[in-house]
Amino acid sequence: LQGRGTFIFSVLCLLPQAVLARWACARACPPSCSCTQEKSCSVLCDRSGLAELPKEFPCEAAAINLDKNRLKFLSERAFGTLPSLKSLSLDHNNISFITPGAFKGLANLVELKMAHNEYISYLHTRTFTGLKKLVRLDLSDCNLFNIPDRIFIEQTALRELLCFQNNFRRIPGAIRGMENLTHIYLERNKIEAVAYNSLLSLGSLRYLNLQENRINVIHEQAFQDLVRLENFYLNDNLLSDLPRLAFRGLIHLKMLNLGGNQLTNVSKTWFSDLVEVEILYLDRNQLLYIEEGTFENLTSLITLHLNSNNLTTLPFPVFQPIYFLGRLYLFKNPWECDCSLEWLKDWMENYKLVRDIPCASPSSVAGLDLSEVVFTKVNGTCVDPAELNLTTASSEVASTTENRFHSLISKLLQQELREEMGNGTESRRNGTLVDSCSYLRHTCPLCLFLFTPLQM
Template sequence: LCCCVPAVSLLCLLPAAALARWACVRACPASCSCTQEKSCSVLCDRSAMAELPKEFPCEASAINLDKNRLKFLSERAFGTLPSLKSLSLDHNNISFITPGAFKGLANLVELKMAHNEYISYLHTRTFTGLKKLVRLDLSDCNLFSIPDRIFIEQTALKELLCFQNNFRRIPGAIRGMENLTHIYLERNKIEAVAYNSLLGLGSLRYLNLQENRINVIHDQAFQDLVRLENFYLNDNLLSDLPRLAFKGLVRLKMLNLGGNQLTNVSRTWFSDLVELEVLYLDRNQLLYIEEGTFENLTSLITLHLNSNNLTTLPFPVFQPVYFLGRLYLFRNPWECDCSLEWLKEWMESYRLVRDIPCASPSSVAGLDLGEVVFAKVNGTCVDPGELNLTTASSEVASTTENRFNSLISKLLQQELREEMGNGTESLRNGTLLDPQEGQLSGGAGGPPAGPSLCRLALFWMVWALLGQPDRLLRLLCT
C-alpha cells in the first residue's frame, strides 16, 4: 500500500500498527465486525450466514464463524490467509467438507468444528495443508469413525477433542502421534480398549474415556502412556481389570474408576502408581479390597470409596493411612464391629473422615461409627450385640395391652361414679361394667345410655391403637 504515489501518499505517514488496523477494517466482510487490538480478529458469529464471505482480511489472525447456518465447505474455502492462527466453526449445519477445504491456512494452530450434528464423515484429506495444527475440536458431531491416516500431516497436534460422538472404538488415527498430550473421547460408545489402541502416545498427559460402554481392557493396553497424569475411566461397564492394568504409569496423579461394576480391588492394580494423589473407586459394587492394595500409594491424598457394598475395612488392607488428607466412605452398609474400631480411633485422631453410618449390628444400626461405644472385657474389644427384636416387641405389646385394659376400666368406673352423682334417674338408666368380662352392658328397663360421647370416643380411640404398641407405649409414658 505504501508506494508513495500521490493517491496513497498519506498512508506512508501512518504508524505500522495504524496501517494494519486500517487494512483489517478495510477488507472486513459486510456481515462481520473486525477489530485490531494485538492482531486482526474477524467476528462473524450469529450472523445467520448460509455461505462463507467471498474474502477475509489478509491480515486476519482469528476468524469466528460460530452459530451460523453454514452447510458446505468447498476446496480452499477461506482463500489464502497466511496470518490465520485460529478458526472457529462451532454450532453450524456443516454436513460436508471438501478435501483441501483448509488449504491456504498454512499457519493455522487451532481449528474448532464442535456441535455440527450433520458431520458424520471425514475424508482422509480433510485437513490437508494444516501442518502446524496444535488443537482440533470435533466434539458433539455425528462421527462414527475417522480414517486411520487422516492426521498424517498433523505431526504437531497436541490436543484432540472428539467427545460426544458415536465411536465404538478408539480411533486408530491417533496411534503413534507422539506429540499428543490431551485426548478427549468421553461420551462416545467405545466398548473396549485393545492392546494396540494407544500405542506410541508417549507424550500423553490427559486421557478421558468416561461415559462410554467399555467392558474390556486388554492386558498392557496402557503400556506406552508413561507420562500420563490424569486418567478418566469412570462411568463405564468394567467388572474387572487386567492384573497389571496400570503397570508403568509412574507419573499418574489422578485415576477415576468410579461408576463401574467392580466387585473387588486387586493389590496388583496400583503397584506402580507411586505418584498417585487422587483415586476414585466410588459408585461401584465393591465387596472386597485385597490386603496391600494401597501399600505403594505413598503420595495418595484423597481416596473415594463411597457408594459401594463394603461392610468392613480391616487395617492391614488400608495401609498406609497416614498420607491421606481426605477419605470418603459414606453410603456403604458398614458392619460396625471391632474390626472397625481402628477406623473410629483414626477418625477421632485426624478428623479427616466422617459420615460412616452403621448398617449392623442392629444395636448400633443408624448410628455413625463415631457414635459407637465399643465395650472392653479385660482390655479386649467386644462386638456390639444383635437385638432380639421379635421377643422385645411381643413383650412390649403384651405389657401395653394390659396397661390399657386397666386404663379403660378406670375411665369407665370414673364415668359411672359421675353418673350416679347426678341422681336417681341417671342411676336407673346408667351403664354398668361387668368387671370380669370388661364389657359394656345396658341396664334393665331400657336402651343403654352409656358414657358421654367424648369418653366413648376416647374409648374407641384407645381400643383402635391397641394394635400399635409402639405408639401406645409413647402415649403411656406421657
C-alpha cells in the first residue's frame, strides 16, 4: 500500500503544473459550488441558497464568489487558511455580525466585497485583522452609522474604499492619514459637514465622491492635503456658500461638480488654483451673479455647465478669459436678451458650440431663442430690444382705425357731391351733404365720434 501511494505521488509529480492545479481545484470544490481553473482556481458559490459557509475551500483558490446567498454570521477564521486567495465577494447576503479575526488566514487577500448587506450596522476595530495586503474594500449599501477610527490600522496598502449609501453623518475618521488611498466613495450618506481634519494626510487621493449628502458647511482648510485630487463630486448637497479659498492647492483637479446645491453667487477666489480643470459643473443652483474674473485662471476648461439657474445676464468681461472653451450649457435660465448678450449671440453663430438660450425679457423678444434676436445699431452702437408699450400700441391701433373711417366717410361724401353736381344747383348740393351726414350719424355710432374732427 505504501508502494502504491509512492507510485501515485510520483505520477502526479510528472503531470504538467496546469493539469495538477486543475485537478486539485476540482478535488476540493465545496458542494453546491462550481470550481473553474482557467488562469487560476475560482470557486463560484453565488446564488446557491447557502445559509452557512462551506466547511472547506480548495487550498489553491484565488477567487471565491459567495454573492446572493443567505449568510448571516462570519466566525473567527471563517475561511480557514487560503494563501492564494486574492478576491473574496460576499455581496447581497444577510450578514449581521462579523467576529473579530474572521478573515485571518487570508494573508494575500487584495479585494474584499461586502456590499448590500443591510444588517451590517457595526464593525469591530479588529474586523479586518490579518488583511495587510488589502487594496480594495467595498462596504457600500450596508447600514453603517460609523466605523472605528483604528479599524484600518493594518491596511496600509488600501487604495480604494467604497462606503456609499450608508448612514454616516460625518466622514469616517478611520481614513485620516491613509497615504495610499486613491479613491473614496462616500456618496448617498447623511454627511452634514467637512471639518478641517476630515481629510488629513490623503496625499495620494485622486477621486473623492461626496455627492448626495447633506453637506452645508465646509471648513476653509478641509481640502488642503488633497494635492493630487483629480475628480471631485460635491453635487446635490445643501451648500449655499463656499469658503473664500475652498479649493486652494488643488492644482491637478480635472473635474469639479458643484451642481444641485443652493449657491446664489460665484466668487472669483474659488477657482483661482484650478489651472487644470477641464469640466466644471455649476448647474441646478440658484445663481444670480458670477463675479468678474471667476474663470480667468481656468485655462484648461473645456466644458462649463451653467444651466438651470437664475441667471439673467452673462457680461463679456466675466466670460472673456475662457472665450474658446468647447461646450457651454446655458439653458433653463431667465435670460434678458439685451445688448449685454450680443457678444454671446455672435459667439453662438461663429463657433456653433452653444444653443438653447431662451429669452425671458424684454417682452418684445420673450419666447425667442437668443439666436433669433436681431440687435439693431444706431451710429454703430447696439440698441436694446424695447419693451412693448401696450398703451402706446393701443393708441396707434385706435389712430389707425380713426383714419380709416375718416377716409371712408370722405369717399362717401365725395360720391354724393359728384352726383349732385350733375344737377347744377348749389342749394341742392348743400342739402344732400346735410342729409348724408345726418344719415351717417344715425346708422354709424362710431361715426359720431369721428365727426368731431371733421367739424360736421
